[in-house]
Amino acid sequence: MTQQEIVDRLGISRGTLQRVLTGSALVKQSTRERVLKELERVKYVPNAIAAGLKTRRTKSIGLVGPAAIKMSNIGKVNAIHQAAREKGYSVIFGFSDGSSEEDARCIRDLRARMVDGFIALGRGLPYSNPHYQAILDAGIPLVTLYPLPELKTDCVYVDTRSAYRKLTKHLISLGHKDIALLIDHSTSQFTANRELGFRDAMRAAKIPVRDEWVVRADPVGGRGPDDEHAEKLTWNTTDYEYGFEGASTVLAKKKRPSAFVCLSDNCAVGALRAASLAGIRVPQDLAIVGFDDNEGAPYASVPLTTIHQPDEMTGRAAVELLLDRLSGRIQDKSPVVRKIATTLVIRESCGCQLRKR
Amino acid sequence: MTQQEIVDRLGISRGTLQRVLTGSALVKQSTRERVLKELERVKYVPNAIAAGLKTRRTKSIGLVGPAAIKMSNIGKVNAIHQAAREKGYSVIFGFSDGSSEEDARCIRDLRARMVDGFIALGRGLPYSNPHYQAILDAGIPLVTLYPLPELKTDCVYVDTRSAYRKLTKHLISLGHKDIALLIDHSTSQFTANRELGFRDAMRAAKIPVRDEWVVRADPVGGRGPDDEHAEKLTWNTTDYEYGFEGASTVLAKKKRPSAFVCLSDNCAVGALRAASLAGIRVPQDLAIVGFDDNEGAPYASVPLTTIHQPDEMTGRAAVELLLDRLSGRIQDKSPVVRKIATTLVIRESCGCQLRKR
């Protein structure tokens, strides 16, 4: 059902119909009512494609990133979708397999679909930057969900550094000195911040960090950050595996840490399993803390002390920032960077409840 | 960069450019090369919006469903996205909050965007049917991912009934007679099939089902399937909670079952936690089996025996079916229904490894 068909039936002009549609005052009350009734009768649905072609605004945003939806970003994806919908925007997916070519193709396809803006999700891969830069060069707004200073674009990100500082500090306050860190060996800023926060807290407490306990777990085998395939391979590795393998490695050493700081809740669950197999009690003999506060955290074999990531807020903020750019409400040429604060959620795996008794 | 600008620069006509673009043979080799080079030089990206308006094909598919992406459907969503991309299709999200109005709005928005077809994901809510029917009435292909016979449309679904039959049979073969079933109280076909499969196996073994052990867990409070809000409220309830609450309830009864069949792995993890708190050993005193074979299943406090859902295959099959309809490769007016088989994955939580020793 097109506007043309409707005006033909009503014997009015396109202009008048348009005025009714846009709520313009310049239309006789009786005409307006007649039009409105017909619109309702035929259940007119405006063609967004045609409108988009004309206005150069498609009311859609592209969600891009390396790798697929994962447990760790599901909350953000949902929040973005939800917030976008509320503002009348659709979200179109363009997740690549992590390869540079697919990355470029995803972005190109989305641009062909004339998305109004982009949100980039997930850890940044070095070779993605040029593709993102191309978006910016084309004058299309882009909000990243992780700090990517090279890009000079808007960003909403969870303050992982202070989160890991908080987490580590909490363990230190419980008397732990022998603390291991379980992260992956991604070179991304995002992962780096975890380590930075950890080291901040250790330094503040004047506790030396034992390098053998900073584990960049890699179940696939001895790859280092210099292996060009390492990054990609890890997309298929679950955090559970990371945690299990990493913790197993550390627990097999002659000197064991008394606490683990993990890269995620799932990683902590894997570590929990490793401890269990090694006959080590958590939290009595070993404290383990996670990150994310996901659905499963309270139901882990030992409920996890962790950091709550406000996914809802993060996703919303990203969408709002993007739409503010689109509407021109933010004119500022310099990137807007919004840091999202986290909260420490104390459950049993850190052992502080135990200590109190 | 538009076609017009390119032909102007090259001094050729739109038709010729078009022929090069479509790979038509009717173009002089030298011209073709000249055009191709220019295309590459200016990095021409065809405007999919304009093309869509003209051809009435947008090469996009709408993914609809009540509620958001959840851990249980994440694999299917990724598979759909991936398979669609490979065929040159984009996927646009239209997840509602589970309310009838939002459901309708999501579908309307997607239709306004002229998606070529729909895939419906998630458990069907009774009031969604009319909206889905409207899609069919408009002649737009729709593939559902759960059986919805009332709808008479194509469907790709996991054979839950036989999966639960398999699962229950396995437990029975291990000597279990006192088996409890933990499902939610959704009235959907999908959930009903779980119970049917369970009862199939019990009947075949001539074991009576104790109704008090068929638990439709509902942590929110005593709502039954007749409560109109019950369905919706459960969207916000995690499977972990379900499992924990449901198992706790059953384990508190004077006569306890010796095995639990759960609605998902996460539900089983919740049940595992409930058993642990009650001081019941798994699998020695209680067998627990899940469904999904998700990432965490091998890393549960007791690695889960479960049913592997071939999400990859399911998602691909749905996309392929949809595209076959779109291309007219399937002309058959009657719905194509494709049942996806599952496999039993044996780990520790069923106790059969234990028994062998």
Add this chain to the structure above:
DNA sequence: ATGAAAGCGCTAACAC
């Protein structure tokens, strides 16, 4: 207060 018409970028039918 209403109508007419141009054009967004593309495809496809038709003419040469």
Add this chain to the structure above:
DNA sequence: GTGTTAGCGCTTTCAT
């Protein structure tokens, strides 16, 4: 082999 042209359904400007 190549060029021309008529729309797809909408928004917007200009004219009345």
